[in-house]
Amino acid sequence: MAAITLVHGDITEQRVDAVVNAANSSLLGGGGVDGAIHRKGGPDILAECRQLRASRYGKGLPTGQAVATTAGKLPARWVIHTVGPVWSSEEDRSALLASCYRESLRVAAELGARTVAFPAISTGVYGWPMDDGARIAVRTVQEAGGDFDELRFVLFDPPAYEAFDAALRDS
Numbered sequence: 094m095a096a097i098t099l100v101h102g103d104i105t106e107q108r109v110d111a112v113v114n115a116a117n118s119s120l121l122g123g124g125g126v127d128g129a130i131h132r133k134g135g136p137d138i139l140a141e142c143r144q145l146r147a148s149r150y151g152k153g154l155p156t157g158q159a160v161a162t163t164a165g166k167l168p169a170r171w172v173i174h175t176v177g178p179v180w181s182s183e184e185d186r187s188a189l190l191a192s193c194y195r196e197s198l199r200v201a202a203e204l205g206a207r208t209v210a211f212p213a214i215s216t217g218v219y220g221w222p223m224d225d226g227a228r229i230a231v232r233t234v235q236e237a238g239g240d241f242d243e244l245r246f247v248l249f250d251p252p253a254y255e256a257f258d259a260a261l262r263d264s
């Protein structure tokens with residue numbers, strides 16, 4: 094069973110095998126985590142994303158799925174891009190958010206990653222309430238299993254850290 098850990102910090106500074114990007118389906122960059130990863134990781138990541146758009150993902154990466162590229166200049170080996178759902182108060186999209194974590198872990202296992210760092214997917218620009226996003230994240234990685242040494246959640250601010258800490262304590 095992998096250790097599930099929490100750190101307060103920046104996803105682009107994590108020395109792990111794979112960092113997960115909270116991307117959008119264009120795979121061509123954006124703000125938040127996505128912007129930071131492309132900015133610090135350099136152009137090699139975007140070049141691979143463009144190749145993915147020209148081949149397997151001509152219409153973009155669907156919500157809930159995940160795909161890996163190089164991590165460029167980041168202190169990681171791979172970036173695993175996944176597309177979270179936009180929060181909706183009318184429709185329950187939790188299964189798609191859970192799928193992001195599960196599919197990212199599936200890709201990480203295929204790559205042979207031992208350590209994976211996740212941001213709190215969908216809880217920024219996409220508007221998912223932090224407490225609920227944290228519960229889904231923790232539950233899904235606990236259930237997903239797989240042969241990893243460490244699964245790390247990287248939380249940008251104290252409220253996010255608190256939410257994940259509470260979710261882990263309640264699990």
Ligand code: AR6
Nearest residue numbers: 103104115117123124125126127129215216217218219249
């Ligand atoms: N390290 C760790 N966490 C961060 C960082 C960072 N460097 N920067 C922000 N966060 P978001 P989303 C936190 O908006 O909601 C982009 O434009 C942030 O406080 O990055 O899935 C994409 O291109 C929040 O809690 O991702 C998409 O269009 C969490 O990470 C869209 O945003 C996720 O915030 C995806 O939105």
